[in-house]
Amino acid sequence: MSCKRFLTVLPLIALLLLVGVGSSQAVYRQQCPPDTDGVDTDGDGIVDNDNICVQIGGGDGYAVMGDGRHLYTFGFSAFGGPYTPDDVVNGTAPDPADAGNMWSDATNPGLVLGANFPAPTMHFKQGQKVFLTLHNVGMLIRPDLFDPHTVHYHGFPNVAAIFDGLPDSAVSINMGSSMTYFYNLVEPGTYMYHCHVEATEHMQMGMLGNFYVDPIQDNGSPITVNGKPYSKFAYNDINGATGYDVMMPLQIHSFDPVFHTEDETVQPLSFSTMRDVYPMFNGRGYPDTVNELTPTANPGDIDLILNKEGNFAQGMPALIKATAGDRVLLRVTSLSTTEHFTVISPSIPMKVVGNGAQIMRTNGDPTGTDLFYMTNSIRLGGGEATDVILDTTGVAPGTYFVYSRNLEQLSNNQEDFGGMMTEIIIQ
Amino acid sequence: MHRPTSKNWSRLLLVAGLLLLWVAGTAQAKVTGISGTFFDFTAKTDHISTGEGNSLLIYGYSIAGSRAQYPGPTLIVNQGDTITIRLTNNLPVSTSIIFPGHKAVASGGTAGILTQEAAPGGVVTYSFVADQPGTYLYQSGTNPALQMNMGLVGAIIVRPTGFDPAAPTAYGDASTAYDYEVLFLQTDMDSTYNELVEFGRSAEINLNDFHATYWFLNGRNGPDTLLPDNVSWLPTQPYNCLPRIHPGDKILIRWVGASRDAHPLHTHGNNFRLIARDGRLLSSGPGNGADLAVSDYTQTVNPGETYEGIFTWTGAAMDWDMYGHTAADNITLTDLVNNETGAAGPDGFDDNTYEYVADHEKPMPVTLPGIQELTFSPFYSGSPYLGGGAFLPPGEGGFNQHGGYYYMWHSHNEKELTNNNIFPGGMLTFLIVEPPGVAIQ
Ligand SMILES: [Ca+2]
Ligand SMILES: [Ca+2]
Numbered sequence: 057m058s059c060k061r062f063l064t065v066l067p068l069i070a071l072l073l074l075v076g077v078g079s080s081q082a083v084y085r086q087q088c089p090p091d092t093d094g095v096d097t098d099g100d101g102i103v104d105n106d107n108i109c110v111q112i113g114g115g116d117g118y119a120v121m122g123d124g125r126h127l128y129t130f131g132f133s134a135f136g137g138p139y140t141p142d143d144v145v146n147g148t149a150p151d152p153a154d155a156g157n158m159w160s161d162a163t164n165p166g167l168v169l170g171a172n173f174p175a176p177t178m179h180f181k182q183g184q185k186v187f188l189t190l191h192n193v194g195m196l197i198r199p200d201l202f203d204p205h206t207v208h209y210h211g212f213p214n215v216a217a218i219f220d221g222l223p224d225s226a227v228s229i230n231m232g233s234s235m236t237y238f239y240n241l242v243e244p245g246t247y248m249y250h251c252h253v254e255a256t257e258h259m260q261m262g263m264l265g266n267f268y269v270d271p272i273q274d275n276g277s278p279i280t281v282n283g284k285p286y287s288k289f290a291y292n293d294i295n296g297a298t299g300y301d302v303m304m305p306l307q308i309h310s311f312d313p314v315f316h317t318e319d320e321t322v323q324p325l326s327f328s329t330m331r332d333v334y335p336m337f338n339g340r341g342y343p344d345t346v347n348e349l350t351p352t353a354n355p356g357d358i359d360l361i362l363n364k365e366g367n368f369a370q371g372m373p374a375l376i377k378a379t380a381g382d383r384v385l386l387r388v389t390s391l392s393t394t395e396h397f398t399v400i401s402p403s404i405p406m407k408v409v410g411n412g413a414q415i416m417r418t419n420g421d422p423t424g425t426d427l428f429y430m431t432n433s434i435r436l437g438g439g440e441a442t443d444v445i446l447d448t449t450g451v452a453p454g455t456y457f458v459y460s461r462n463l464e465q466l467s468n469n470q471e472d473f474g475g476m477m478t479e480i481i482i483q
Numbered sequence: 484m485h486r487p488t489s490k491n492w493s494r495l496l497l498v499a500g501l502l503l504l505w506v507a508g509t510a511q512a513k514v515t516g517i518s519g520t521f522f523d524f525t526a527k528t529d530h531i532s533t534g535e536g537n538s539l540l541i542y543g544y545s546i547a548g549s550r551a552q553y554p555g556p557t558l559i560v561n562q563g564d565t566i567t568i569r570l571t572n573n574l575p576v577s578t579s580i581i582f583p584g585h586k587a588v589a590s591g592g593t594a595g596i597l598t599q600e601a602a603p604g605g606v607v608t609y610s611f612v613a614d615q616p617g618t619y620l621y622q623s624g625t626n627p628a629l630q631m632n633m634g635l636v637g638a639i640i641v642r643p644t645g646f647d648p649a650a651p652t653a654y655g656d657a658s659t660a661y662d663y664e665v666l667f668l669q670t671d672m673d674s675t676y677n678e679l680v681e682f683g684r685s686a687e688i689n690l691n692d693f694h695a696t697y698w699f700l701n702g703r704n705g706p707d708t709l710l711p712d713n714v715s716w717l718p719t720q721p722y723n724c725l726p727r728i729h730p731g732d733k734i735l736i737r738w739v740g741a742s743r744d745a746h747p748l749h750t751h752g753n754n755f756r757l758i759a760r761d762g763r764l765l766s767s768g769p770g771n772g773a774d775l776a777v778s779d780y781t782q783t784v785n786p787g788e789t790y791e792g793i794f795t796w797t798g799a800a801m802d803w804d805m806y807g808h809t810a811a812d813n814i815t816l817t818d819l820v821n822n823e824t825g826a827a828g829p830d831g832f833d834d835n836t837y838e839y840v841a842d843h844e845k846p847m848p849v850t851l852p853g854i855q856e857l858t859f860s861p862f863y864s865g866s867p868y869l870g871g872g873a874f875l876p877p878g879e880g881g882f883n884q885h886g887g888y889y890y891m892w893h894s895h896n897e898k899e900l901t902n903n904n905i906f907p908g909g910m911l912t913f914l915i916v917e918p919p920g921v922a923i924q
């Protein structure tokens with residue numbers, strides 16, 4: 057056992073003695089009331105299925121960089137178990153048996169050392185009412201920390217301060233406790249979510265993920281554009297302008313290994329010298345971005361984590377597959393804590409159709425004038441979102457690339473030809 | 484980190500003596516600045532305080548023998564006026580001013596690369612016609628990579644022809660009407676430059692090697708951004724950055740990129756409409772208003788660029804009554820007119836308070852955990868309701884007098900939320916949504 061490995065395991069052993077792994081002592085609770093309003097708010101024709109309940113854990117873990125290096129992370133875990141790429145946190149319907157009880161026991165114990173990177177994707181539908189419970193499961197590798205966590209639903213319109221997840225204006229959730237956030241999803245679009253506690257640290261450490269809301273227009277009859285019917289849309293657009301066949305959320309992240317190591321080894325944190333050398337899409341550096349293997353192990357599997365095998369914590373490939381003629385929607389967001397990134401699609405032009413969770417029309421109004429534009433590049437700083445559609449009509453079958461134009465970001469630290477890049481395979 | 488955030492804030496706020504935040508009127512309905520057509524600037528050295536308590540040498544502009552200030556005075560002028568700025572240079576190096584977006588002419592001084600310069604002890608005069616409304620930047624035109632870092636930057640606001648302070652607009656067009664306005668002049672600073680200048684070692688500065696250590700809004704770092712204008716202990720940093728509105732009010736945000744790097748400014752609470760860029764309305768043509776405005780929740784402010792956005796917050800469609808009204812309160816709402824246009828007919832909002840009618844008396848769908856399970860912000864009233872207040876654990880809360888909702892407006896490149904390696908700080912402030920009836924000067 058190397059010295060470093062031993063250092064890592066020491067606090068773990070200490071914590072094992074204290075609480076025992078996997079059987080969290082804390083009683084986690086959620087609020088998941090049944091939908092009894094008698095109104096069909098999500099437009100699927102069913103009145104009593106609009107409440108959606110989601111649970112996530114907030115804690116720590118490890119992520120594997122493209123060059124094989126393991127970095128200590130803070131992150132969110134899917135409370136129900138392993139993290140698979142598609143619609144990871146679609147949520148569950150309430151249990152009618154819970155009617156009348158505000159709090160019910162959480163359905164799964166907290167995943168110790170189970171942080172996912174990026175956080176489990178949140179995918180909902182306009183008109184749903186979301187009860188999102190965050191369980192703060194604590195930091196196994198840093199038992200000296202007693203950090204609270206929050207969920208900040210970045211871009212939620214007209215949010216009340218109590219559900220904004222900003223510890224500096226309302227509340228944050230202590231270790232061993234749970235809080236249920238409530239969101240009435242009246243606006244579709246591309247959002248993101250992250251912990252806002254000590255944001256520079258908790259976000260650099262990885263507490264962030266994809267979040268998008270399908271428009272209610274998806275419920276309607278298909279809209280034909282250029283002879284082709286579409287039934288999935290980025291936004292309510294009236295005329296099908298944002299219709300797509302294939303969708304991929306593409307979240308920009310970047311890690312500074314010095315900072316992660318400082319956090320792991322209980323050193324003072326270097327904020328002003330923060331320098332990210334692991335640029336990523338969806339929590340992976342190329343070529344891991346195009347590895348479609350889904351995690352086989354439970355992200356909380358202590359043996360695998362300590363043996364540092366596999367990318368169990370990173371269940372989100374960014375490989376895009378389409379058939380020529382498809383329209384591909386990329387929901388591009390950035391949660392880098394350090395810098396702006398330019399993302400280019402050099403071969404297949406981008407049509408910008410959305411921005412900041414609103415359609416690219418006057419004032420974000422579906423009835424406004426089209427302000428769509430064609431480009432090959434978009435530039436995003438932290439907290440920005442751009443929706444682009446790639447029309448693959450006439451594109452020859454083959455492999456195409458989407459990547460950061462900042463060329464120093466095409467590397468996994470010292471290893472070149474990696475970093476913030478993924479592939480589009482046109483069949 | 485080891486301490487709960489509320490403790491970090493408390494520590495910083497107490498250091499800053501922030502109890503003054505209790506005093507209403509810490510934010511202005513309009514941007515603070517100086518008006519007129521002739522401005523007599525003196526460039527000189529002085530010092531600023533940073534959010535974590537450091538002191539840095541700056542170059543700044545002063546007016547009428549006052550201390551130098553960071554940023555320079557915000558010049559608020561009228562469209563069509565001819566503006567004259569006389570610059571007296573009391574710095575040990577030559578300096579000048581340029582006015583991007585304006586056709587300035589210079590007289591006096593000596594020829595520099597970008598404009599006429601004033602040598603140490605010298606005087607140069609600039610004038611330009613403020614021919615277009617909007618938000619602009621002025622800055623040093625002499626060795627700007629150093630002198631802007633040292634503080635020689637400022638904002639110009641040009642009011643449109645026919646400006647009515649009682650019914651203000653940014654561009655004279657109804658689509659640019661607003662109730663309040665706020666300046667977000669964004670700067671960043673590599674403090675090693677300031678230190679080397681202070682110790683007479685300017686020759687060692689490598690201007691190609693810039694690593695910001697401080698980030699500012701209107702010349703202050705968080706949490707000093709929250710303090711009132713003109714607090715005595717920040718004599719060279721007179722401008723605050725703490726906008727306040729009521730539900731339904733429109734606030735015009737004037738972003739100025741006086742920085743070296745680009746900074747993405749995120750507005751918690753809601754999207755804004757981006758109506759203008761570099762002093763030009765986003766419009767397809769005369770009379771069409773801001774018809775090219777897009778909606779967004781983060782504005783990247785690029786160096787040298789300015790932007791204007793209009794933000795509003797109503798709390799609509801939360802699906803619960805944000806005032807906590809119940810049937811027992813026996814409050815009847817009135818919605819007979821469109822609050823924005825004044826036209827007859829309902830718009831979904833109470834005509835007086837902007838309460839969202841459909842959510843009236845709906846209970847909050849979840850209960851909050853017990854107080855032992857939460858860490859509280861000093862800006863939390865203790866109640867999830869707007870205008871509410873409640874019991875908080877001893878030592879918690881206390882900075883939110885009216886039960887307002889606080890939304891952080893901040894750089895989302897989160898490393899910029901620090902002051903020379905100390906979190907929290909940097910490019911952050913709050914928007915406060917105050918309950919109806921709370922006076923905002
Ligand atoms: Ca329903
Ligand atoms: Ca339904």
Ligand SMILES: [Ca+2]
Pocket residue numbers: 412440441779780781782783
């Ligand atoms: Ca933006």
Ligand SMILES: [Ca+2]
Pocket residue numbers: 817818819820821822829830831832833834
């Ligand atoms: Ca009304």
Ligand SMILES: [Cu+2]
Pocket residue numbers: 114130204205206251252253258263
């Ligand atoms: Cu956190």
Ligand SMILES: [Cu+2]
Pocket residue numbers: 208210250439749895
């Ligand atoms: Cu955010």
